[in-house]
Amino acid sequence: MRNSTLFLTLICCQLLICASFVLHARVSRASAGARLASNRELVRRLELTDLCLFTEARYTRHPAMADRHAAFQDHPMALEHFPSGSLVTPPDFRREAP
Amino acid sequence: MNRCIERHRNILDFALSSLLRRKGKNLSLLSVYTLIVFIIASIVFFTQALKREAALVLDGAPDLVVQRMVAGRHDPIPIAYRERIAAIRGVSEVRPRFWGYYYEAVTGANFTLVASNDGQPSVKSVFIGSGVARNSSLTEGDFLPLRDVKGTPVLFTVGKVFPSASELVAADLIQMREDDFRTLFDFPTGRATDLTVSIRNKGEVKTIAAKIAQQFPDTRPILKSEMLRTYDSVFDWRGGMVIVILSVAVLSFIIFAWDKATGLSAEERKEIGILKSIGWETGDVLRMKSFEGVVISLTAYLAGVSLAYAHVFFFSASLFEHTLKGWSVLYPQFRLAPVVDPYLFCVLFFLTVGPYIVATIVPSWLAATVDPDAAMRS
Amino acid sequence: MARRDGGPRRRHEVLTVIELIEVSKFFNAGKANQFIAVDGLSCAIGRGEVTILKGPSGSGKTTLLTLIGCMARPTSGRILLHGIGKECLAGCAVGDTVEITSLPERFLTSIRRSAFGFIFQHFNLVRGITVLENVMLPAYPTGESLHEVRRRALDLLETFSISRHAGARIEQLSGGEMQRVAIARALINDPVMIIADEPTAHLDSKLSIEFMEIVAGLKTAGKSVLIASHDPIVYDAALADAVIEMRDGRLVGGGTRP
Secondary structure, eight states: OOOHHHHHHHHHHHHHHHHHHHHHHHHHHHHHHHHHHHHHHHHHTTTTOOOOOSSSSSHHOOTTHHHHHSGSSSSSTTTOOHHHHSOOOOOOSSOOOO | HHHHHHHHHHHHHHHHHHHHHHHHHHHHHHHHHHHHHHHHHHHHHHHHHHHHHHHHGGGGSSEEEEEEEEETTTEEEEETTHHHTTTTTEEEEEEEEEEEEEEEEETTEEEEEEEEOTOOTTTEEEOOHHHHHHHOOTTTTTTEEEEEETSSSSEEEEEEEOGGGGGHHHHHHHEEHHHHHHHHHTOOEEEEEEEEEEESSSSHHHHHHHHHHHHHHEEEEEEEHHHHHHTTTOTTTTSSSHHHHHHHHHHHHHHHHHHHOOOOOOOHHHHHHHHTTTTTOOOHHHHHHOOOOOOOOHHHHHHHHHHHHHHHHHHTTTTHHHHHHHTTTOOOOOOOOOOHHHHHHHHHHHHHHHHHHHHHHHHOOOOOOOTTTHHHOO | EEETTTSSSOOOTOOOEEEEEEEEESSSSTTTTTEEEEEEEEEEEETTTTEEEOOOTTSSSSHHHHHHTTOOOOOOEEEEEEEETTTOOOOOOTTTTEEGGOOOOHHHHHHHHHHHHOOOOOOOTTTTHHHHHHHGGGGGGGGGGHHHHHHHHHHHHHHHHOOTTTTTTGGOOOHHHHHHHHHHHHHTTTSEEEEEEETTTTSHHHHHHHHHHHHHHHHHTEEEEEEOOOOOOTOOOOSSSSEEEEEEESSSSSSSSS
């Protein structure tokens, strides 16, 4: 079997796999719709504001509710929390009390 | 036309046998290349999926949340503010929210406690998230002891476990009745953690928020759009950890390309000379070299992207766990809806495949333009 | 230029395959270290003949070979190829005369690939690939079906009795075997002319004689052979039809062809 034939077959297989993943994404979207809807409903009923991503520390659990400078949550010498602090930027509040 | 195709195939054959000759080196190159693409693609899939999830799910979040600040820090808000806020035109409903955090010393986990009568939890009964259940090995009917402010353990029964499909919003949740919540935390009467405001006309949210800030200078209103914006910047490409990972990836890549670009070994140079002397044109030689580059980079790109997709959407990004977990004990299982953004993947393609092929061709250029009669004299 | 049989050359009997007219090749022209490799040389190479280029090193033999074999262009003069065969140039029929001095590089390469087969002094075989692939290599860019080329290559290896080495690497062969692989490679595109540069330089007497026997076989098959050599086994061989002697870039012992 020629090398080039083998290689081209390999590439075709890989492209097929990629194509099947694209298809999988399309299909999953439909089924994920139900899950997303029930989660949205739960969020609405319990009046939640954040995804449960970082449960390390209190102020990283609700980044949308947090103060601008998370490092000063507890006291001024408190260092930025890792890794969540380096992954999620502080919320961008447009208004404070005048 | 046929001849042209055959010619390219023949040259591809030679390029492949050329690569196979240095099997070890090329295999390790391929592996590292695939790894780099895998990491970058995984990050892309993960963040895109998370952002979409947040956008769709948090659509159910409150329109406005009013927090009270005392001495620059968050403090429980007087429920009495409720009437005055509800009186603002455009506000349809104001509800007090009771929620807080509970640190369980035994496992080291942080739970989020939410007081709500939704679903009718009975007295001293809790609905727990699947993460809590997993962490403390609890099922329906089991007992969950929580300590109150005096340190006395209070026993709760697990009434329901939230479905695992809700991990991303409820993994660490413990829902209980409002009176149980107040008793447990000895919560000040007449206060709530914060107030949620529902607004009839979504276009008026900013105006109403401004009015609230004006009427209650000790409060801070938080808009739903601001909550979502926080999630748009999750895993911000320009920030922190992601920059570190990307830089390492790009740097290792540059090292590889550099190695290729600056060193055409004497043997490779001689080989090109021989090819030219037996009748290969400069164009044929360059074609062969570029095929060498294409073979490796294309294989690596496709493999890296496929593996990344499987990693994120079939194995819930388990390789990121160590990076994302930090000190947390409770880590949600990410079952995300796949998102494929063609633009990002085109960019990734040109950023990885393009430079690599260029790095393969450029050093060969000089060698390929050598006069064929040089081979006669060597 | 002397003929072996001593008789005068009869033009209508011997067909010319390559004709050189006042060809010169300068290196570093106009600079202080200007070097004249070939100086106003005119000669004709006969079709189906074995022609030897004889002369000491530095006489310009190798340069002349590169000029004839379309590897380099002369600084001045003309080189004509007569009837060099199939598909050398688009629209060029068998029997046409082609002047290569003014052709663009792409056509030169195309001619070189289809009309000439080269045997280099150091063999110039590619290390790390098999003997078979080495023999097939010159045919890759022609766009011919690889299956066809492989068949021809195997036939050639058979002809030179080295087909058992088809899958072996070059490094595993002896000098004589490598020589034969080089010859097989030179023949893969069925060229009109074989050009060899000092083919016996790295061979012992026995292998040198074997080489000349192979050349005899090529002549019988109708190929023209041009060999540059300062080895007496080569230029004194009975096989040689014509000997062109060179010194300092010029012909020795004879003027231009009448």
